[in-house]
Amino acid sequence: MKLKIKLPLLFLLMFIVFMFSIGIYLKIIFAAYSPIRSSLLDPQYIGLLLPIFAIACFIFIILIIYIHFRIEKPIQLLNTRLEKIDIVHPMPPLALRSNDEIGDLYKHFNKMEERLRLAHKEQTDMITAIAHDLKTPLTSINGFAELLAARKNLPETEKQECYELIQRKSKYMVELINDFSSFTKEKLDLDSMIVKPVDASKLFENIALEYEYELAGLNCELTCCHSFTGNMLLTVNEPMIRRVFGNLFSNAVRYGGKNELKVYMTGYPQGHYAYFQIEDNGIGVPDKDLSSLFLKFFTVDKSRQIQKGGLGLGLASCKSIIEHHGGKIYAYPSEYGGLGIKFSLPLVV
The missing domain is CATH 1.10.287.130 (Signal transduction histidine kinase, dimerisation/phosphotransfer (DHp) domain)
Structure with missing residues (x-):
């Protein structure tokens, strides 16, 4: 059977031990320096002890109240919320009570609930x-x-x-x-991938050359440009990163929705990251669906999915690969009229 110890009671116990220690200390002082052997009931001893006792009581009462309302009560609310978690019928997020560690705990709890609902x-x-x-x-x-x-x-x-x-x-x-x-x-x-240093410019140029011919065979035009220098390295699993590019080019061709499709591939360094963009001039994606594109099994149009094939796992796969490499990926409306996908990979510094 587990013993539940309340924080205020724990501090009260500490207070009693503290006061007892002060009493013993003063007893030793009086016994050593007073010509009369003092006892715990000596007026001189009590007169010195009472102010210390009063101040200590006041401090410990304030501390107990603080602990109760700022630590114990929020934790009790959190425990109650844990017992009521319902991912089918979610409750409103926990209201943040402070910006300290308890507030951080509430933030992480809200994120945990959101991840459970998403899963x-x-x-x-x-x-x-x-x-x-x-x-x-x-x-x-x-x-x-x-x-x-x-x-x-x-x-x-x-x-x-x-x-x-x-x-x-x-x-x-x-x-x-x-x-x-x-x-x-x-x-x-x-989970078990092996990463190696890869030259950013060579990776970009090799992928551009490979897909330039492949897209040309599908009546699509690929335009590429980058600003990487020869000393910029990425620590990546190259086959996995190539799979990301393959999925993105495949999606652009499959769902571009135009006979004369143009695809634009761009790369550039910024800070400690290398950024890659794949854009097209196709029919694009509605703004309301952009944030959902990387969810597993999500498709913008079920009828288009049946005609073109696929389970809606391509972009979810890209997101998983990029995040495992320490980067981020997101979608946006391209300036060319279609869909744009941008992702980052950390540079070796």
Whole structure:
């Protein structure tokens, strides 16, 4: 059984010990220097002890009141809140009572509740997204299978079309499952990734050269420029960072929504970070959805997702990789009319 000790009672005990120590000390002083052996009841002894006792009582009472209202009571409220946490029906955030350590504790508690709600939402979205994305092709497969079973006399050409559609839908399901498996595996790889110094300018130029030809084959134009110098190094896992660029270019091409799409890649140093921007002149993303783009399984338009494919994990993957490297990533409306993605990576200093 755990013993619960109240802070004011603890200070009261300290006060009693303190006063007892003062009494013993004064007793020794009087016994050593007084010609008459003083006792604890000597008027001279009591007269000296009473003012000290009164001052000490006043100080300890003020201290006990302070401890109760500034430490004990806020902690009691926090414990009560912990018992009532409900991520399905969240309560208003805890009101900050001070700017000291207790205030910091309340801030961290509010952030913890927000992360719990976000994790719960991501889990719900994950189940919803997987169920939705698998249900659509499964419904089609089931419909074509029933058609083939019910109509034995279908012409061979129609049968072949049904078989091809079933095969196509099955392939799409496999791709969805592979995307999800790759994402979960990537999360495990990030925890054990190995980082090495990489020249920022060479990394930028190699990626620009690689995707310049790839995007050209998709009728997209890539424009690149950077201001990195030869002595700027990044400590990164290069395959992971290349995966970020791959996801960003893939998203730009897949969801750009224009026949003559132009993609702009920029890099520059600022302070202790290297910044990279991928922008396009496509249809962009509504401002209200910009902050949600990096959530797992979030898609701006479900119908566009079905047509273009994907689970909505690409940008979530980018965010996870960049943050594991100590950087940040965010989306914004591009000056070219489409979507802009900007991320940072710490430079070696």
